[in-house]
Amino acid sequence: xxxxxxxxxxxxxxxxxxxxxxxxxxxxxxxxxxxxxxxxxxxxxxxxxxxxxxxxxxxxxxxxxxxxxxxxxxxxxxxxxxxxxxxxxxxxxxxxxxxxxxxxxxxxxxxxxxxxxxxxxxxxxxxxxxxxxxxxxxxxxxxxxxxxxxxxxxxxxxxxxxxxxxxxxxxxxxxxxxxxxxxxxxxxxxxxxxxxxxxxxxxxxxxxxxxxxxxxxxxxxxxxxxxxxxxxxxxxxxxxxxxxxxxxxxxxxxxxxxxxxxxxxxxxxxxxxxxxxxxxxxxxxxxxxxxxxxxxxxxxxxxxxxxxxxxxxxxxxxxxxxxxxx
Numbered sequence: 001x002x003x004x005x006x007x008x009x010x011x012x013x014x015x016x017x018x019x020x021x022x023x024x025x026x027x028x029x030x031x032x033x034x035x036x037x038x039x040x041x042x043x044x045x046x047x048x049x050x051x052x053x054x055x056x057x058x059x060x061x062x063x064x065x066x067x068x069x070x071x072x073x074x075x076x077x078x079x080x081x082x083x084x085x086x087x088x089x090x091x092x093x094x095x096x097x098x099x100x101x102x103x104x105x106x107x108x109x110x111x112x113x114x115x116x117x118x119x120x121x122x123x124x125x126x127x128x129x130x131x132x133x134x135x136x137x138x139x140x141x142x143x144x145x146x147x148x149x150x151x152x153x154x155x156x157x158x159x160x161x162x163x164x165x166x167x168x169x170x171x172x173x174x175x176x177x178x179x180x181x182x183x184x185x186x187x188x189x190x191x192x193x194x195x196x197x198x199x200x201x202x203x204x205x206x207x208x209x210x211x212x213x214x215x216x217x218x219x220x221x222x223x224x225x226x227x228x229x230x231x232x233x234x235x236x237x238x239x240x241x242x243x244x245x246x247x248x249x250x251x252x253x254x255x256x257x258x259x260x261x262x263x264x265x266x267x268x269x270x271x272x273x274x275x276x277x278x279x280x281x282x283x284x285x286x287x288x289x290x291x292x293x294x295x296x297x298x299x300x301x302x303x304x305x306x307x308x309x310x311x312x313x314x315x316x317x318x319x320x321x322x323x324x325x326x
Contacts, residue, residue, distance in 0.1 A: 032065045035120040036075065039096055048129045051166055052082075052105050058098040059084070059126050061114045062091075069095025073116065078123075081110035081130070103130045105166040133164035135173045138217050141197060144226040148204035149233045149265035152299035157199050158185075158226050160215045162192045169196025173217060181211020183228050204230035206297055233267035233299060234260050237321060241272030241294075245312070245321040255309075256321040262305050266323055270296040276313035277321075283308055290314060 038045055039060035047055045063073045075097040077084040081104035091097045101112050107130050114124040143158035162173045175198040177185045182205025190198040198215075205211055208230050216223040235258040238246040245256035245268075258266060268277050274292040279285045283306040288298040290313055302308065302325040312319035 033067075033120060034063065034065050034070065034073075034116070034118065036061050036063050036114065036116040036124055037121050038062075038124055038126075043126075044098075044101070045126045046128070048131065049103050051103055051107055051130045051133050051164070051168060054100055054102045055128060058100050059112060059114065060096055060098050061116075061124050062095045063097065063116060063119065064095055069093075071095060073097070076115045077112065078115065079104070079112045081106065082112070084112060101126070101128070103128060105168075106130070107132045107164075107166075107168040132168035132170045133166065135162045135170045135217055135220060136165040137163045137167070138175075138215065138220045138222065138224055139163075140215075140224045140226065143202070143213075144228075147229040147231050148202075149231050149299050149301060150204055150208060150267050151206055151297040152204050152233075152265055152267075152301060154202045154204065154228060157201050158213055158215070159197050159199050160224055162196050162198070162217060162220075169194070171196060173198070176216045178214045178216075179211065180214065181205055181209055181228075182207065182230065183211035183213060185213055202226075202228060204228070204299075206295075208232040234264040235266045235323075237266060237268045239268050239270045239273075239275050239277070239312075243273070243312075243315050243318050245310075245319055247321075254318075254320050257324070258322075259324040259326065260302060262303055262325055263301065264325075265299055265301040268298045270294055274314055275319065277310055278313035279308065279310050281309045285310075287313065 039062040042057050044057045044059035049055045063070050071091050071093045073091045074088050076088045077099040082102045084099045084101050089097045110128045110130050112126045116122045139161050141159035141161050143156050146154045148154045162170045171192050171194050173192045176189050177200050179185050184203040186201040190200050192198045210229050212228050213226045214223050236248045237256050244253045246253045247256040247258050272294045276290040277288040279287050305325050308323040310321045
């Protein structure tokens with residue numbers, strides 16, 4: 001059988017095609033494998049720095065083609081936090097591309113990425129930890145505008161917050177606290193914790209009036225102030241100088257008997273002698289320390305109704321008193 005010219009040409013083309021694809025192993029060179037990965041140490045990953053500052057080491061990736069470093073390939077850089085410079089860079093003869101990373105303004109974990117479209121391993125993620133900047137701002141959190149009875153503790157502790165210029169809390173900063181108007185603080189200084197807060201307690205003055213506490217931090221120009229009011233106790237009891245408790249309200253002694261409303265306070269003032277105010281029975285209250293200092297005061301606010309009995313921890317039943325809370 002004879003084959004026409006057109007059919008003969010078709011046979012030649014098919015034969016050539018079969019020859020090019022023959023064996024199934026000749027296509028590797030036409031499909032090179034391009035990969036991107038972090039370069040050998042230092043790659044710039046897992047660094048630590050301060051917010052809004054450039055990290056010490058650049059970020060580095062290596063691009064390879066079939067395992068061989070490839071030059072002239074452009075890698076894109078993206079900072080999820082902060083900024084990279086440049087935002088894209090070509091690989092050098094060693095297949096390395098680099099960029100600088102300036103951290104963002106929020107303290108904590110931050111991320112940047114290197115991207116090469118179509119490459120195995122893309123995107124490559126870099127992590128860093130950003131620490132807060134220097135202390136720049138001081139503000140109040142809680143504790144202002146309170147009232148306590150003479151010598152009594154203010155119910156809410158005084159809390160201040162120290163932050164950097166980007167409002168990140170700054171730990172380990174020393175805050176100084178100074179009372180005025182007779183108000184006392186539990187400590188003249190306190191250090192900020194991981195939440196940026198420093199805390200102290202305050203006690204009312206020995207006499208009624210308006211006072212306060214001022215908080216300052218070295219290097220921060222503006223202090224913060226707490227206005228605190230000391231109110232006179234509703235009832236006052238004299239302790240000593242002899243072996244007695246005496247109510248100044250009604251002159252009752254041993255027992256000194258005072259009646260108040262829930263939420264009001266009683267003040268015991270030492271006239272002399274070695275005494276204490278010791279809670280006895282139920283309901284109870286916090287017992288005072290023993291003191292022999294004339295002028296020493298002890299105050300309590302009674303929140304719950306009931307009859308509260310007390311004596312002197314030194315003289316026991318020779319000195320007694322009673323507070324009736326309605």
